[in-house]
Structure formats: C-alpha cells, structure tokens
Amino acid sequence: MDSPMGNLPDFEKAHGLVSAIVQDASTNEVLMHAWMNETAWKRTLQEGRAVYWSRSRKALWRKGEVSGNHQVVREILVDCDGDSVLLKVDQMGGAACHTGRRSCFYHKVVGSSFRIISSPLFSPDDAS
Amino acid sequence: MDSPMGNLPDFEKAHGLVSAIVQDASTNEVLMHAWMNETAWKRTLQEGRAVYWSRSRKALWRKGEVSGNHQVVREILVDCDGDSVLLKVDQMGGAACHTGRRSCFYHKVVGSSFRIISSPLFSPDDAS
Numbered sequence: 001m002d003s004p005m006g007n008l009p010d011f012e013k014a015h016g017l018v019s020a021i022v023q024d025a026s027t028n029e030v031l032m033h034a035w036m037n038e039t040a041w042k043r044t045l046q047e048g049r050a051v052y053w054s055r056s057r058k059a060l061w062r063k064g065e066v067s068g069n070h071q072v073v074r075e076i077l078v079d080c081d082g083d084s085v086l087l088k089v090d091q092m093g094g095a096a097c098h099t100g101r102r103s104c105f106y107h108k109v110v111g112s113s114f115r116i117i118s119s120p121l122f123s124p125d126d127a128s
Numbered sequence: 129m130d131s132p133m134g135n136l137p138d139f140e141k142a143h144g145l146v147s148a149i150v151q152d153a154s155t156n157e158v159l160m161h162a163w164m165n166e167t168a169w170k171r172t173l174q175e176g177r178a179v180y181w182s183r184s185r186k187a188l189w190r191k192g193e194v195s196g197n198h199q200v201v202r203e204i205l206v207d208c209d210g211d212s213v214l215l216k217v218d219q220m221g222g223a224a225c226h227t228g229r230r231s232c233f234y235h236k237v238v239g240s241s242f243r244i245i246s247s248p249l250f251s252p253d254d255a256s
Binding site: 001002003004005008019021023027028029030032033045075076077078079080081084086097098099101104105106107108109110111112113114115116117 | 129130131132133136147149151155156157158160161173203204205206207208209212214225226227229232233234235236237238239240241242243244245
C-alpha cells in the first residue's frame with residue numbers, strides 16, 4: 001500500500017536542504033552528490049529530470065541546462081529519517097562531473113595518498 | 129602516480145563536516161548517508177572500519193559499536209571538490225539502517241506517494 005509523502009523528504013528538519021545522492025540507474029555507480037531544496041525536489045518530480053540547489057551560486061541548478069548533459073530520473077528513494085534522497089538516473093552525455101569525468105568520485109584513497117582513477121571524457125568547459 | 133592527500137577531504141570548506149555515502153562493496157547498493165568530521169575520517173582510515181560523526185548526538189559514532197553490525201571499509205573515494213566521500217563497505221550483520229533494514233533508502237517515490245520496499249532483517253532495538 002502506498003502512503004502520502006507527508007514530511008518525506010523532511011526539509012524542515014534538514015534546515016531547508018536535503019542531501020541528494022546520484023547513482024547510475026544501470027550500474028549503480030555513484031556519480032555525484034548534490035543538494036535539493038523543496039523547489040528543486042518538486043521540479044525534479046514534475047520534470048523527471050534532476051534539478052538541484054547550487055549552494056555556491058545560491059540558485060536552482062537544472063543539471064545539464066547548458067551542456068545538454070542532463071539526468072533522466074528513473075527512480076527516487078528517500079532515507080529513513082528523510083534528510084537524504086537517492087536518485088537513480090540515466091546520465092546524458094556520459095559525464096556527471098564538472099571536470100568532464102563520468103563520476104565526481106575519482107580520488108581513490110591509497111594509504112595516506114590518493115590516486116586519480118578516471119580521465120575526463122570531454123573538456124570541462126563543456127560539462128556545466 | 130599517487131599524490132598527497134592535501135586538502136582532500138576539505139573539512140575547512142565543508143564547515144567541519146563532509147558528507148559520507150556508504151555503498152555495499154559487492155553490489156554497489158547505497159546503504160546509508162552519514163557525516164564525518166576530521167577525527168571520524170582519520171579513525172576510519174586507521175581502523176579500516178567506518179566511524180562517523182553523529183550530528184544528533186554530537187559525538188563520534190563507531191558504526192556497530194553496540195550491535196556488532198560494523199562496516200569493514202574496502203575502498204574510499206573523495207569527490208571532485210572534496211566535500212563528499214564514498215565508502216565501499218562490507219556490512220556486518222546484513223543491515224546498515226537503524227530500523228534493521230539493509231539500506232536506509234527504503235521509501236520509494238511512486239507518483240505523489242511512497243512505498244516501503246524493504247522489511248527489517250531484525251528488531252530495530254538490536255541495530256544501533
């Protein structure tokens with residue numbers, strides 16, 4: 001049986017911004033981590049495309065608006081306490097990261113150092 | 129070639145707390161989302177077991193300390209801007225969520241409702 005959304009996600013508890021984890025719908029690779037305010041959440045549900053809140057620009061961020069590399073949302077899950085959401089997406093253009101890499105998680109910890117484990121698929125200038 | 133960790137993760141930029149995404153090392157299922165301060169990060173690296181910062185209790189949280197359901201860390205990745213880390217873990221006891229479920233992400237959005245998609249593996253009282 002389905003239940004009304006109620007306070008999921010719980011924007012009030014999360015001081016206005018919930019954490020958004022973005023995962024490749026096919027491979028489960030984690031592509032990026034972003035933020036959503038309530039408007040971004042509602043737009044994402046309405047449009048079926050990922051819309052975030054940019055903390056640095058203090059503005060809605062329609063992912064791929066400029067580059068065309070948007071994210072088609074296949075599934076959304078909300079966590080137990082309502083302050084984190086998980087988006088399973090199809091990443092258009094192949095890269096989620098502003099550096100042009102598929103995933104933002106490309107620094108692998110190796111002992112007390114890190115190793116860069118992926119290369120940009122295209123010029124970062126085209127990735128916004 | 130490996131590089132020194134430098135300011136990765138960037139705790140200063142992240143106002144002391146970075147976001148930690150926790151993924152099953154075998155299946156890539158996202159199990160939970162938590163937080164780390166610099167001490168939690170260093171303990172995790174030292175111990176090879178996940179240590180977080182509990183924002184509600186304002187204390188270090190050695191995951192599974194009480195229940196035995198700790199997380200053995202197999203791989204750690206840091207994102208492009210250093211304010212989010214990804215832990216690939218083996219979840220002892222099968223459940224990461226305090227409700228006794230495998231994953232904290234068990235509310236699936238279905239239209240304007242949600243559906244609970246998993247059941248507790250054991251009593252929540254045993255899951256801390």
